Amino acid sequence: MSFSNLLMKSGLNPGLRGAQAGVLVAATRQGHTIRGKAPGVARSLEQRVREETATDPEVVARINIGFPQLKESRSAQLKKRLEHLKAQRTSKQLEQLARSNKLIIDLEQVQRTYVKTTGQHDLRLLADHYGIFEHLFGSAYFVPRVPLSINYQLEGDSLAPVYNGNVIKPAEATKAPQISFEGQLDPITGQPAGQDTFWTLVASNPDAHYTNGKAECLHWFIANIPNGKVSDGEVLAEYLPPFPPRGLGYQRMVFVLYKQQARLDLGSYQLATGDYSNLEKRTFSTLDFYRQHQEQLTPAGLAFYQTNWDESLTQFYHDVLKRKEPVYEYDFPKPYLADQKFFPLKQPFNLYMDKHRDQKQVNKEYLERKLAKTHPFEGPEQPLRFPNAHPIRDVPSWLKTEIRKQRLGTGRVQDY
Known part of the structure; x- marks a missing residue:
């Protein structure tokens, strides 16, 4: 839209002459704005134009689709903190251990305290940093209220845990991970629910779809998980390991946990056994899934990690996906070569x-x-x-x- 049309839309006179029009054009020429207060009437004209073209904050505002959190009053929290500090300072045993350098800190207790206090808020910020909410839910987001514990079983008794965006290789994620969470607690109050609860777990990769860049690849779908027992849930899509192609860098594997109002019929998402390796049948959209069932379920938990290509995927592509392994390479343009000079000075x-x-x-x-x-x-x-x-x-x-x-x-x- 030209500047004159913009003025007409704003109710201004496009036929301004003299100092008014000249100052206005000078104040907005080439996308730059004069610093400081604009002289005379140009200031008011510029303000009116910006008001007409400003973005509506209600349209671009992000929506929290998760559970709220009931907190104690500030005075109650401060009272508990002061009581804890007083008990620590009056403990003679702690003082003796600290003076003799024998005081041992329970790191598991520290982790549990962190998860209950600020851990889930930090997870929400990290998910924003990695673009998880933008690519899965659009302009919506949620603060995870139910911590997810996800571990991949390795050789022996060692585990590969899923942290907040850590790297797990495809060779470490060939089998379905062990998942646990507190399924009998109310996500809002943190107290026992008092009745049976049902959950849905979806694992998808927003970077793995070959033909549709806006779609996701569905890796795991378990519905109607009773009271947090994942093994008793209804498996609609068997676990498919990640398969990032060679040369494309890192991809994101995202686990989203939904709290159901009651048992749901999600049979439309059932993947047949013969379609286990059919990637087109595994096309999935988290946003469409949530829009269709937003009255019956609410996102409550989140976990994600990154993965990139390794040598184990060559056999996986041939044996499981039944296709040739794709390899992507950068196509660098030829370097610029200037015309040859008769006397190339200061060059070998x-x-x-x-x-x-x-x-x-x-x-x-x-x-x-x-x-x-x-x-x-x-x-x-x-x-x-x-x-x-x-x-x-x-x-x-x-x-x-x-x-x-x-x-x-x-x-x-x-x-x-």
Whole structure:
């Protein structure tokens, strides 16, 4: 839209002349705004134009679709904190252990306290940083109220836990992880629910769909989980390990836990056994799923990690997905080469000339030069013991540099 049309839409006169129109154009020319207070009537005109074109904050405001949190009053929290500090300071046993450097801190207790206080708020900020809410729920977000414990079983008794965006390789995620959460607690009050609860767990990858960049790949779908017992849930889609292609970098695996109002019929999302490796049948949209069932379920838990290609995926593509393994490479544009000059000043003569020659011919000459000084059985000839002690006289500067590189074993010839 032109500036005159914008003025007409704003109710202003596009036929302004003189100082008013000139100052207004100068104040907004080329997308820049004059700093400070604009002179005269231009200030009011500029304000009116900006008010007409400003973005409505109610339209772009983000919506919290999660559970609220009931907190104690500030005075009650402060009272508990002061009582805890008083008990710590009056404990003679703690003082003796601290003075003798024998005080041991229970890290598991620290982790539990962190999760109950600020851990889930930090998880929400990290999810925003990684674009989880933007790519799954659009302009909506939620603060996780139910902590998820997700661990991949490795060889022996070792586990690969899912933290807030840590890296887990596909070789470590070949089997379904062990998931646990407090399913009998009310996400709002944190107290026992007093009745049976049902949950839905969805694991998807917003970066793995081949044909639709806005869709997700469904990796796991378990519905109607009773009282937090994941093994008793209704598996609608079996677990599919992550398969990030080679050359595309990291992908995100996201686990979202929903709290159901009651048992739901989600049979439309049932994936047949024969379609286990059918990626088109695993097309999924978290936003569409939530819009369809937002009256019956509410997001309550979140966990995610990153994964990238490793050597185990080559066999996975051939044996499980039944397709050729894709490999992506960067297609770098050819470097810019200026027109050749008759006198290339301040540039090595031989390197400058090589830029305008066929690169295959240059590579061949360097390889022949290297092989000419290499014995087929004894290897390359021995270098000079003191290469810098031998003077180089009566040669151009560019050739002197080339000879010095050959003696020191540096330069382009060593790349072949």
